[in-house]
Amino acid sequence: MSPPIVKLFLSVDIIGSTEYKAKNTERNNDKNGEQSWLAFFETFYQDYPEKLNTALTKIGVSTLPQPWKSLGDEIIFQVEVNSHKDIADYLFAFMNASDSAEKYYASKELPIKVKMAAWLAGFPKINAIVNIKNQISEEPDSRFEDYLGPSMDTGFRLKQHATHTRMPISVEIAYVLSSETSFSKPELAKESYFELFFSGEKELKGVLKGIPYPLFYIRRNSEKESLLQKLTKTEKVDLVDVRKYCEHFISEVNDPLVLCKPYFMNDKDPDWQKMPAEHTRENSSSKSSEMNLHLDENENSKGDPDLTSEPIQNLIPSPETLE
Template sequence: MVRLFLSVDMAGSTQFKARFTDGGSWLDTFRTFFTNFPLMLAGQVGFAFLEEGETPSVEVWKVMGDEVIFVATPASAEELVNLLLALLRTMNAYEERYLEDLPLRLKGTAWLADFAGPNIELEIPELSGGESVRAIDFIGPDLDLGFRVTKFARPACLTLSLDVADLVLTADNAGQVALHLIGAEELKGVMFGRPYPILWMLEAGEDFNFMPWEVEQCPHMARATGMPPTPASDIERAIANIRLYLRKMHGVQRPRLELGPPTA
């Protein structure tokens, strides 16, 4: 089984909280985020699958500091694209409604983990409350990679792992999104030190909504500003090159992940 993990983090939260000596001055902002964002995401997911026979479940996996991480199990590449769009739309809507006059922004990351492979799901007995309430954790190299990829996350877009982008390109509704290959950068403990491609996703037809000072401070954002979507062939080539490097230099096979129930 392949699961999708969706991380949403508050950019600028540390400086924002440091403004106040009284925690109550910023507490409501974050209480609202952790309460309302999951509800808004559920609404966007429902809307995205309004004409489908079934709406996939998107649940909160864990909260870490100012970050909330959701988990879902898309059954197809088309479901994957719809879930990514729902998350991106929720981020944009939440910023417009709650963060318009605050120095805070949302940044998101999406990655996949294969639980028929090297990753495991385990129950935490101390946190569980019987069969009705089970505390589940997920551990493995795909989870580690996902948390590393969040380093590339920036406001106003979704950062995708290579596995996610690979499947997005195969989806019948891939035309609803635009992928931008921004560059590559080494991630600690990932790909044996080979630079990992930085992939950002927007809704098709949309531009990067960066603030002027964000562009000034980040070369990746500066490069993305005004950048057209990257041709699918260029992204496919980048993914193929990574697979070739892993196989040729390290004997590691990294085929495209398969969504849906396991095949016999």
């Protein structure tokens, strides 16, 4: 079995892109005849990762997130985290990169803003890393990595609750940020970025068998959001209460193969290395998560029976399940 790892997923999605494209549907006069809005989206896909990398480099983070998926106007990044202290650094840089991007769009008089979400996923006990043969690449051994499992399903549902001023985070991230030791740089703990808010519980379709999921979010700096929270008497939550709530919620789910307190095997703090007993032993639900899936029917017929016994259509969620 592969050693346990934790990955952080960061989703950034453009707000107002449909309206922007609708207002700019005239053709350019260049030889390619491309839509006039295309240049902006090409710039977004190139520039945003650079802004994120720059923000991380400024605070001394050398392991940079890699784009995993682009879904329409959205980019999802992934990065392996080795310590609970890493998460605050990545979120801090993520928020700064988004602020920087929006300032740039405003300077160009572009009516574009972004919304964000973040979640954690542990491998291989709860989720699976799937290596899929790339049928498009001309390289014979080209493969790409995909991620499946309960934490991924939760993340895709959770990001649907993102707004320009509210970044939803998974309960595992809320649990990590509730710890006093979660900030590698003490000054980050004072940032308003890490004031957590709670907007209640909501059932997320297909997640946790219908158990309502806690909607924690980090508020982005916004005068409108501040006024809205005053009107609704929304207070930032006390981190001690967040920790107690997260522990109770994870206990209520009562299934460490679906949700557990996050742990990091390379963390310098032994308290954050502790894994559930269910994760320390082999069982039928913990086959190696690094499966090699061939999308070629002829190759499948010769492949490992463990891989061919389950059709790939059953392993990869259909778009309908993520609506």
